[in-house]
Amino acid sequence: MYLERDEERILSGECGVDLQKAMEILVTLGKIYDARRLIPVKSAQIAGVSYKTIGDAGLEWVKSIDAEVAVPSILNPMGMDREEWEQMGISRDFYRKQMEILDAYRRMGIRLECTCTPYYLPGGAPSFGDHLAWSESSAVSFANSVLGARTNRESGISALAAALIGKTPCYGYHLDENRIPSIAIRVPFSLSGSDFGALGYVVGDVIGDRVAIFELEKSPAPSDDELKALGAALAATGAVALYHVKGRTPEADLFEIPEDAIILEEKELHRVYEHAGIPDLIALGCPHLSMKELEIAAELLRGKRVKRELWLCISRHIRDARKDLVRIIEASGAKVISDTCMVVSPACDRFDCIMTDSGKALKYIPSMCGAKAVFGKFRRCIEVALGEADEAT
Numbered sequence: 001m002y003l004e005r006d007e008e009r010i011l012s013g014e015c016g017v018d019l020q021k022a023m024e025i026l027v028t029l030g031k032i033y034d035a036r037r038l039i040p041v042k043s044a045q046i047a048g049v050s051y052k053t054i055g056d057a058g059l060e061w062v063k064s065i066d067a068e069v070a071v072p073s074i075l076n077p078m079g080m081d082r083e084e085w086e087q088m089g090i091s092r093d094f095y096r097k098q099m100e101i102l103d104a105y106r107r108m109g110i111r112l113e114c115t116c117t118p119y120y121l122p123g124g125a126p127s128f129g130d131h132l133a134w135s136e137s138s139a140v141s142f143a144n145s146v147l148g149a150r151t152n153r154e155s156g157i158s159a160l161a162a163a164l165i166g167k168t169p170c171y172g173y174h175l176d177e178n179r180i181p182s183i184a185i186r187v188p189f190s191l192s193g194s195d196f197g198a199l200g201y202v203v204g205d206v207i208g209d210r211v212a213i214f215e216l217e218k219s220p221a222p223s224d225d226e227l228k229a230l231g232a233a234l235a236a237t238g239a240v241a242l243y244h245v246k247g248r249t250p251e252a253d254l255f256e257i258p259e260d261a262i263i264l265e266e267k268e269l270h271r272v273y274e275h276a277g278i279p280d281l282i283a284l285g286c287p288h289l290s291m292k293e294l295e296i297a298a299e300l301l302r303g304k305r306v307k308r309e310l311w312l313c314i315s316r317h318i319r320d321a322r323k324d325l326v327r328i329i330e331a332s333g334a335k336v337i338s339d340t341c342m343v344v345s346p347a348c349d350r351f352d353c354i355m356t357d358s359g360k361a362l363k364y365i366p367s368m369c370g371a372k373a374v375f376g377k378f379r380r381c382i383e384v385a386l387g388e389a390d391e392a393t
Protein backbone atom coordinates (compact mmCIF):
# COMPACT_ATOMS: atom_id res chain seq x y z
CA MET A 1 0.00 0.00 0.00
CA TYR A 2 1.33 3.43 -0.94
CA LEU A 3 2.00 5.76 2.00
CA GLU A 4 2.76 9.47 1.83
CA ARG A 5 5.85 10.87 3.57
CA ASP A 6 3.97 12.06 6.67
CA GLU A 7 2.15 8.71 6.90
CA GLU A 8 5.51 6.90 6.77
CA ARG A 9 6.79 9.13 9.56
CA ILE A 10 3.82 8.27 11.77
CA LEU A 11 4.34 4.58 11.01
CA SER A 12 7.99 4.78 11.96
CA GLY A 13 7.04 6.10 15.41
CA GLU A 14 8.25 9.68 14.92
CA CYS A 15 4.92 11.04 16.16
CA GLY A 16 4.64 8.85 19.22
CA VAL A 17 3.71 5.32 20.04
CA ASP A 18 -0.09 5.78 20.02
CA LEU A 19 -0.26 7.27 16.54
CA GLN A 20 2.20 4.61 15.39
CA LYS A 21 -0.10 1.89 16.71
CA ALA A 22 -3.12 3.56 15.05
CA MET A 23 -1.24 3.74 11.75
CA GLU A 24 -0.21 0.09 12.07
CA ILE A 25 -3.87 -0.89 12.48
CA LEU A 26 -4.89 1.08 9.36
CA VAL A 27 -1.99 -0.21 7.28
CA THR A 28 -2.66 -3.81 8.34
CA LEU A 29 -6.32 -3.48 7.36
CA GLY A 30 -5.32 -1.81 4.12
CA LYS A 31 -3.01 -4.71 3.27
CA ILE A 32 -5.64 -7.34 4.11
CA TYR A 33 -8.24 -5.64 1.89
CA ASP A 34 -5.82 -4.57 -0.90
CA ALA A 35 -6.27 -0.84 -0.37
CA ARG A 36 -3.96 1.23 -2.57
CA ARG A 37 -3.75 4.18 -0.19
CA LEU A 38 -5.29 5.94 2.76
CA ILE A 39 -8.01 8.57 2.26
CA PRO A 40 -9.03 11.40 4.60
CA VAL A 41 -12.27 10.94 6.56
CA LYS A 42 -14.68 13.72 7.54
CA SER A 43 -15.68 12.13 10.86
CA ALA A 44 -15.48 9.06 13.05
CA GLN A 45 -18.11 7.31 15.16
CA ILE A 46 -16.57 4.99 17.70
CA ALA A 47 -18.29 1.91 19.13
CA GLY A 48 -16.98 -0.09 22.05
CA VAL A 49 -17.93 2.41 24.77
CA SER A 50 -20.10 0.42 27.15
CA TYR A 51 -18.24 -1.14 30.05
CA LYS A 52 -20.68 -4.03 29.62
CA THR A 53 -19.22 -4.86 26.20
CA ILE A 54 -15.54 -3.83 26.51
CA GLY A 55 -14.88 -4.78 30.15
CA ASP A 56 -11.63 -4.13 32.03
CA ALA A 57 -9.39 -5.00 29.09
CA GLY A 58 -11.10 -2.32 26.94
CA LEU A 59 -11.02 0.19 29.78
CA GLU A 60 -7.27 -0.29 30.31
CA TRP A 61 -6.62 0.00 26.58
CA VAL A 62 -8.52 3.29 26.05
CA LYS A 63 -6.97 4.72 29.23
CA SER A 64 -3.49 3.95 27.91
CA ILE A 65 -3.93 6.10 24.77
CA ASP A 66 -2.29 9.51 24.97
CA ALA A 67 -3.16 11.16 21.66
CA GLU A 68 -5.84 13.42 20.19
CA VAL A 69 -8.25 12.75 17.38
CA ALA A 70 -7.60 14.48 14.06
CA VAL A 71 -11.25 14.71 12.89
CA PRO A 72 -14.64 15.33 14.58
CA SER A 73 -15.46 12.14 16.45
CA ILE A 74 -18.31 10.94 18.61
CA LEU A 75 -19.17 7.81 20.56
CA ASN A 76 -21.66 4.98 20.34
CA PRO A 77 -24.04 4.44 23.30
CA MET A 78 -22.39 3.50 26.59
CA GLY A 79 -23.80 1.33 29.38
CA MET A 80 -25.90 3.89 31.25
CA ASP A 81 -27.53 7.30 31.26
CA ARG A 82 -24.87 9.58 32.74
CA GLU A 83 -27.46 11.40 34.84
CA GLU A 84 -30.17 8.83 35.56
CA TRP A 85 -27.87 5.84 36.10
CA GLU A 86 -29.06 5.19 39.65
CA GLN A 87 -32.73 5.14 38.61
CA MET A 88 -31.74 2.65 35.90
CA GLY A 89 -30.45 0.29 38.60
CA ILE A 90 -26.77 0.65 37.60
CA SER A 91 -24.28 -0.19 40.37
CA ARG A 92 -21.80 2.38 41.66
CA ASP A 93 -18.94 0.17 40.55
CA PHE A 94 -20.23 0.02 36.96
CA TYR A 95 -20.83 3.79 37.04
CA ARG A 96 -17.22 4.49 38.08
CA LYS A 97 -15.74 2.22 35.43
CA GLN A 98 -18.05 3.66 32.75
CA MET A 99 -17.08 7.23 33.67
CA GLU A 100 -13.39 6.27 33.45
CA ILE A 101 -13.98 5.05 29.89
CA LEU A 102 -15.80 8.27 29.03
CA ASP A 103 -13.02 10.34 30.55
CA ALA A 104 -10.39 8.50 28.51
CA TYR A 105 -12.31 9.30 25.31
CA ARG A 106 -12.71 12.93 26.46
CA ARG A 107 -8.92 13.26 26.83
CA MET A 108 -8.60 12.19 23.20
CA GLY A 109 -10.79 15.14 22.17
CA ILE A 110 -13.81 13.02 21.29
CA ARG A 111 -17.22 14.63 21.71
CA LEU A 112 -18.99 12.80 24.52
CA GLU A 113 -22.29 12.42 22.70
CA CYS A 114 -23.06 8.70 22.93
CA THR A 115 -25.49 7.86 20.17
CA CYS A 116 -26.04 5.51 17.26
CA THR A 117 -27.87 8.30 15.38
CA PRO A 118 -25.06 10.86 14.99
CA TYR A 119 -26.77 12.07 11.81
CA TYR A 120 -29.48 13.75 13.93
CA LEU A 121 -26.95 16.00 15.68
CA PRO A 122 -26.43 19.54 14.40
CA GLY A 123 -23.67 19.26 11.81
CA GLY A 124 -23.62 15.48 12.33
CA ALA A 125 -25.18 14.40 9.03
CA PRO A 126 -22.52 13.66 6.44
CA SER A 127 -22.97 14.90 2.88
CA PHE A 128 -23.27 12.77 -0.23
CA GLY A 129 -19.88 11.28 -1.12
CA ASP A 130 -18.18 12.08 2.21
CA HIS A 131 -15.74 9.41 3.41
CA LEU A 132 -16.23 8.39 7.06
CA ALA A 133 -15.02 5.85 9.61
CA TRP A 134 -18.16 4.90 11.50
CA SER A 135 -18.62 1.72 13.46
CA GLU A 136 -22.15 1.27 14.75
CA SER A 137 -23.68 -0.91 12.09
CA SER A 138 -27.05 0.87 11.80
CA ALA A 139 -25.33 4.25 11.58
CA VAL A 140 -23.03 2.82 8.89
CA SER A 141 -26.03 1.56 6.97
CA PHE A 142 -27.87 4.90 7.25
CA ALA A 143 -24.82 6.94 6.22
CA ASN A 144 -24.08 4.74 3.19
CA SER A 145 -27.59 4.01 2.02
CA VAL A 146 -29.77 7.00 2.92
CA LEU A 147 -27.19 9.80 2.87
CA GLY A 148 -24.87 8.45 0.16
CA ALA A 149 -21.77 8.89 2.32
CA ARG A 150 -19.08 6.19 2.28
CA THR A 151 -17.95 4.09 5.20
CA ASN A 152 -16.99 0.52 5.90
CA ARG A 153 -18.37 -1.27 8.95
CA GLU A 154 -15.51 -0.31 11.20
CA SER A 155 -14.81 -1.97 14.52
CA GLY A 156 -14.49 0.29 17.56
CA ILE A 157 -10.72 -0.12 17.29
CA SER A 158 -10.37 0.68 13.59
CA ALA A 159 -12.75 3.67 13.92
CA LEU A 160 -10.62 5.01 16.77
CA ALA A 161 -7.43 4.45 14.74
CA ALA A 162 -9.03 6.37 11.84
CA ALA A 163 -10.12 9.15 14.22
CA LEU A 164 -6.56 9.55 15.54
CA ILE A 165 -4.97 9.61 12.08
CA GLY A 166 -7.87 11.31 10.26
CA LYS A 167 -7.70 8.72 7.48
CA THR A 168 -8.87 5.23 6.59
CA PRO A 169 -7.68 2.67 4.05
CA CYS A 170 -9.51 3.10 0.75
CA TYR A 171 -11.29 -0.20 0.12
CA GLY A 172 -14.79 -1.70 0.37
CA TYR A 173 -17.65 0.80 0.37
CA HIS A 174 -15.31 3.73 -0.31
CA LEU A 175 -15.01 2.47 -3.90
CA ASP A 176 -17.71 2.83 -6.59
CA GLU A 177 -17.46 -0.79 -7.72
CA ASN A 178 -18.45 -2.15 -4.30
CA ARG A 179 -21.61 -0.06 -4.11
CA ILE A 180 -23.33 -1.82 -7.03
CA PRO A 181 -26.28 -4.01 -5.98
CA SER A 182 -25.94 -7.70 -6.73
CA ILE A 183 -29.42 -8.81 -5.63
CA ALA A 184 -32.92 -7.34 -6.01
CA ILE A 185 -35.53 -7.73 -3.29
CA ARG A 186 -39.07 -7.34 -4.62
CA VAL A 187 -41.75 -6.54 -2.07
CA PRO A 188 -45.15 -6.83 -3.76
CA PHE A 189 -47.21 -5.74 -0.73
CA SER A 190 -47.52 -2.57 1.29
CA LEU A 191 -45.25 -1.75 4.26
CA SER A 192 -45.34 0.86 6.99
CA GLY A 193 -43.54 1.66 10.25
CA SER A 194 -41.96 -1.34 11.97
CA ASP A 195 -42.68 -3.52 8.92
CA PHE A 196 -39.39 -2.08 7.70
CA GLY A 197 -37.57 -3.49 10.73
CA ALA A 198 -39.30 -6.83 10.09
CA LEU A 199 -38.26 -6.66 6.43
CA GLY A 200 -34.62 -6.06 7.39
CA TYR A 201 -34.80 -8.88 9.94
CA VAL A 202 -35.95 -11.37 7.29
CA VAL A 203 -33.79 -10.16 4.38
CA GLY A 204 -30.51 -9.64 6.32
CA ASP A 205 -30.51 -13.27 7.25
CA VAL A 206 -30.74 -14.30 3.59
CA ILE A 207 -28.36 -11.87 1.89
CA GLY A 208 -25.44 -11.80 4.35
CA ASP A 209 -23.12 -9.00 3.25
CA ARG A 210 -24.43 -8.46 -0.27
CA VAL A 211 -25.62 -5.07 -1.52
CA ALA A 212 -29.35 -5.28 -2.21
CA ILE A 213 -31.70 -3.04 -4.11
CA PHE A 214 -35.27 -3.04 -2.84
CA GLU A 215 -38.23 -2.60 -5.16
CA LEU A 216 -41.12 -1.62 -2.92
CA GLU A 217 -43.87 -2.13 -5.44
CA LYS A 218 -46.89 -1.26 -3.29
CA SER A 219 -45.49 1.07 -0.61
CA PRO A 220 -45.24 4.85 -0.65
CA ALA A 221 -41.66 6.17 -0.42
CA PRO A 222 -40.38 5.16 3.02
CA SER A 223 -39.52 7.87 5.54
CA ASP A 224 -36.01 8.32 6.94
CA ASP A 225 -37.18 6.65 10.17
CA GLU A 226 -38.44 3.63 8.24
CA LEU A 227 -35.15 3.39 6.34
CA LYS A 228 -33.26 3.68 9.63
CA ALA A 229 -35.20 0.66 10.94
CA LEU A 230 -34.65 -1.32 7.73
CA GLY A 231 -30.89 -0.71 7.66
CA ALA A 232 -30.46 -1.47 11.37
CA ALA A 233 -32.16 -4.85 11.07
CA LEU A 234 -30.37 -5.74 7.81
CA ALA A 235 -27.07 -5.07 9.57
CA ALA A 236 -28.08 -7.18 12.59
CA THR A 237 -29.33 -10.42 11.03
CA GLY A 238 -26.93 -9.93 8.12
CA ALA A 239 -23.69 -8.05 7.66
CA VAL A 240 -25.23 -5.47 5.34
CA ALA A 241 -23.56 -2.05 5.25
CA LEU A 242 -25.26 -0.61 2.17
CA TYR A 243 -28.60 -1.09 0.44
CA HIS A 244 -30.59 0.86 -2.10
CA VAL A 245 -34.31 1.51 -2.47
CA LYS A 246 -35.40 2.11 -6.05
CA GLY A 247 -36.73 5.63 -6.51
CA ARG A 248 -35.85 6.65 -2.95
CA THR A 249 -32.19 6.38 -1.90
CA PRO A 250 -29.62 8.65 -3.56
CA GLU A 251 -27.61 6.10 -5.55
CA ALA A 252 -30.41 3.66 -6.41
CA ASP A 253 -31.14 5.00 -9.86
CA LEU A 254 -27.49 4.78 -10.97
CA PHE A 255 -27.73 1.01 -11.31
CA GLU A 256 -29.45 -1.64 -13.40
CA ILE A 257 -31.68 -4.01 -11.43
CA PRO A 258 -29.65 -7.24 -10.96
CA GLU A 259 -30.99 -10.50 -12.37
CA ASP A 260 -30.61 -12.32 -9.09
CA ALA A 261 -33.85 -11.51 -7.27
CA ILE A 262 -35.92 -12.57 -4.31
CA ILE A 263 -39.67 -12.00 -4.23
CA LEU A 264 -40.81 -11.66 -0.66
CA GLU A 265 -44.06 -13.14 0.58
CA GLU A 266 -46.17 -11.26 3.11
CA LYS A 267 -46.33 -14.26 5.42
CA GLU A 268 -42.54 -14.12 5.91
CA LEU A 269 -42.95 -10.70 7.49
CA HIS A 270 -45.94 -11.81 9.56
CA ARG A 271 -43.72 -14.43 11.15
CA VAL A 272 -41.60 -11.70 12.72
CA TYR A 273 -44.68 -10.44 14.57
CA GLU A 274 -45.19 -13.95 15.92
CA HIS A 275 -42.37 -13.30 18.42
CA ALA A 276 -44.93 -12.85 21.20
CA GLY A 277 -45.05 -12.93 24.99
CA ILE A 278 -45.85 -10.88 28.05
CA PRO A 279 -43.14 -8.25 28.42
CA ASP A 280 -41.83 -6.83 31.67
CA LEU A 281 -40.04 -4.09 29.70
CA ILE A 282 -41.09 -2.30 26.54
CA ALA A 283 -38.06 -0.62 24.95
CA LEU A 284 -38.21 1.69 21.94
CA GLY A 285 -35.37 3.57 20.28
CA CYS A 286 -33.10 1.03 18.61
CA PRO A 287 -31.58 2.89 16.81
CA HIS A 288 -32.10 5.99 18.97
CA LEU A 289 -35.39 7.79 18.31
CA SER A 290 -35.68 10.74 15.99
CA MET A 291 -37.43 13.95 17.03
CA LYS A 292 -40.47 12.85 15.04
CA GLU A 293 -40.64 9.49 16.82
CA LEU A 294 -40.36 11.26 20.19
CA GLU A 295 -43.26 13.51 19.18
CA ILE A 296 -45.42 10.51 18.29
CA ALA A 297 -44.60 8.82 21.62
CA ALA A 298 -45.50 12.00 23.53
CA GLU A 299 -48.85 12.23 21.73
CA LEU A 300 -49.69 8.59 22.54
CA LEU A 301 -48.70 8.99 26.21
CA ARG A 302 -50.09 12.47 26.91
CA GLY A 303 -52.29 12.47 30.00
CA LYS A 304 -52.01 8.68 30.51
CA ARG A 305 -50.16 6.37 32.94
CA VAL A 306 -48.08 3.37 31.91
CA LYS A 307 -48.78 0.04 33.63
CA ARG A 308 -45.55 -1.62 32.53
CA GLU A 309 -41.97 -0.34 32.39
CA LEU A 310 -41.49 1.66 29.16
CA TRP A 311 -38.12 3.03 28.01
CA LEU A 312 -37.52 5.40 25.14
CA CYS A 313 -33.85 5.54 24.11
CA ILE A 314 -32.68 8.75 22.49
CA SER A 315 -29.59 10.91 22.06
CA ARG A 316 -28.93 13.42 24.82
CA HIS A 317 -29.01 16.16 22.22
CA ILE A 318 -32.63 15.48 21.20
CA ARG A 319 -33.62 14.93 24.82
CA ASP A 320 -32.28 18.38 25.70
CA ALA A 321 -33.76 20.00 22.62
CA ARG A 322 -37.29 18.70 23.36
CA LYS A 323 -37.70 19.00 27.13
CA ASP A 324 -41.39 19.74 26.50
CA LEU A 325 -41.94 16.27 25.02
CA VAL A 326 -39.76 14.60 27.67
CA ARG A 327 -41.96 16.14 30.38
CA ILE A 328 -45.15 14.76 28.80
CA ILE A 329 -43.59 11.31 28.47
CA GLU A 330 -42.13 11.23 31.98
CA ALA A 331 -45.47 12.37 33.45
CA SER A 332 -46.86 9.06 32.16
CA GLY A 333 -44.29 7.09 34.16
CA ALA A 334 -42.29 6.12 31.06
CA LYS A 335 -38.51 6.72 31.12
CA VAL A 336 -36.59 8.71 28.54
CA ILE A 337 -33.09 7.29 28.51
CA SER A 338 -30.04 8.90 26.91
CA ASP A 339 -26.41 7.92 26.27
CA THR A 340 -27.29 4.22 26.24
CA CYS A 341 -29.75 1.64 24.95
CA MET A 342 -31.58 -1.59 25.78
CA VAL A 343 -28.80 -3.66 24.23
CA VAL A 344 -25.59 -2.19 25.64
CA SER A 345 -26.83 -1.37 29.16
CA PRO A 346 -26.59 -4.02 31.90
CA ALA A 347 -29.80 -2.48 33.29
CA CYS A 348 -31.76 -4.65 30.85
CA ASP A 349 -30.34 -7.90 32.14
CA ARG A 350 -32.90 -8.00 34.98
CA PHE A 351 -35.89 -8.30 32.62
CA ASP A 352 -37.24 -11.62 31.35
CA CYS A 353 -39.15 -10.47 28.30
CA ILE A 354 -38.57 -7.27 26.33
CA MET A 355 -40.95 -5.90 23.71
CA THR A 356 -39.59 -3.72 20.92
CA ASP A 357 -40.53 -2.37 17.51
CA SER A 358 -36.95 -2.84 16.26
CA GLY A 359 -35.83 -5.74 14.07
CA LYS A 360 -32.29 -5.11 15.26
CA ALA A 361 -33.19 -5.25 18.96
CA LEU A 362 -35.29 -8.36 18.30
CA LYS A 363 -32.12 -10.06 17.09
CA TYR A 364 -29.77 -8.75 19.82
CA ILE A 365 -31.90 -8.85 23.00
CA PRO A 366 -31.82 -12.65 23.50
CA SER A 367 -28.02 -12.87 23.25
CA MET A 368 -27.04 -9.50 24.77
CA CYS A 369 -29.65 -9.24 27.57
CA GLY A 370 -30.56 -12.89 28.12
CA ALA A 371 -34.24 -12.02 27.73
CA LYS A 372 -36.98 -13.18 25.43
CA ALA A 373 -37.74 -10.62 22.70
CA VAL A 374 -41.22 -9.69 21.47
CA PHE A 375 -41.90 -7.67 18.33
CA GLY A 376 -44.70 -5.20 17.68
CA LYS A 377 -45.53 -1.93 15.96
CA PHE A 378 -44.45 1.29 17.69
CA ARG A 379 -48.03 2.24 18.57
CA ARG A 380 -48.83 -1.26 19.80
CA CYS A 381 -45.73 -1.29 22.03
CA ILE A 382 -47.01 1.88 23.69
CA GLU A 383 -50.53 0.46 24.01
CA VAL A 384 -49.12 -2.63 25.69
CA ALA A 385 -47.18 -0.40 28.12
CA LEU A 386 -50.38 1.51 28.87
CA GLY A 387 -52.34 -1.69 29.42
CA GLU A 388 -54.63 -0.77 26.52
CA ALA A 389 -53.66 -4.02 24.78
CA ASP A 390 -53.26 -6.75 27.39
CA GLU A 391 -50.73 -8.87 25.79
CA ALA A 392 -48.26 -8.70 22.99
CA THR A 393 -49.52 -11.18 20.48
Ligand SMILES: C[C@@](O)(CCOP(=O)(O)O)CC(=O)O
Pocket (backbone or CB within 6 Å): 046, 047, 048, 049, 050, 053, 054, 076, 077, 116, 135, 136, 137, 138, 156, 343, 344, 364
Ligand atom coordinates in the same frame (compact mmCIF):
# COMPACT_ATOMS: atom_id res chain seq x y z
C1 LIG B 1 -24.96 -3.81 18.82
C2 LIG B 1 -24.38 -2.45 18.56
O1 LIG B 1 -25.39 -1.61 18.03
C3 LIG B 1 -23.94 -1.81 19.85
C4 LIG B 1 -22.91 -2.55 20.60
O2 LIG B 1 -21.69 -2.15 20.19
P1 LIG B 1 -20.54 -1.59 21.14
O3 LIG B 1 -20.77 -2.05 22.54
O4 LIG B 1 -20.65 -0.10 21.03
O5 LIG B 1 -19.34 -2.13 20.49
C5 LIG B 1 -23.17 -2.51 17.63
C6 LIG B 1 -23.43 -2.73 16.16
O6 LIG B 1 -24.37 -3.39 15.72
O7 LIG B 1 -22.64 -2.19 15.39
Ligand code: SF4
Pocket (backbone or CB within 6 Å): 076, 077, 116, 136, 138, 232, 285, 286, 287, 288, 313, 340, 341, 342, 343, 344, 360, 361, 364
Ligand atom coordinates in the same frame (compact mmCIF):
# COMPACT_ATOMS: atom_id res chain seq x y z
S1 SF4 C 1 -29.98 1.35 20.22
FE1 SF4 C 1 -29.72 -0.39 18.83
S2 SF4 C 1 -28.64 0.51 17.10
FE2 SF4 C 1 -28.33 1.88 18.84
S3 SF4 C 1 -26.43 1.19 19.85
FE3 SF4 C 1 -28.14 0.17 20.85
S4 SF4 C 1 -28.24 -1.78 19.76
FE4 SF4 C 1 -27.07 -0.43 18.45
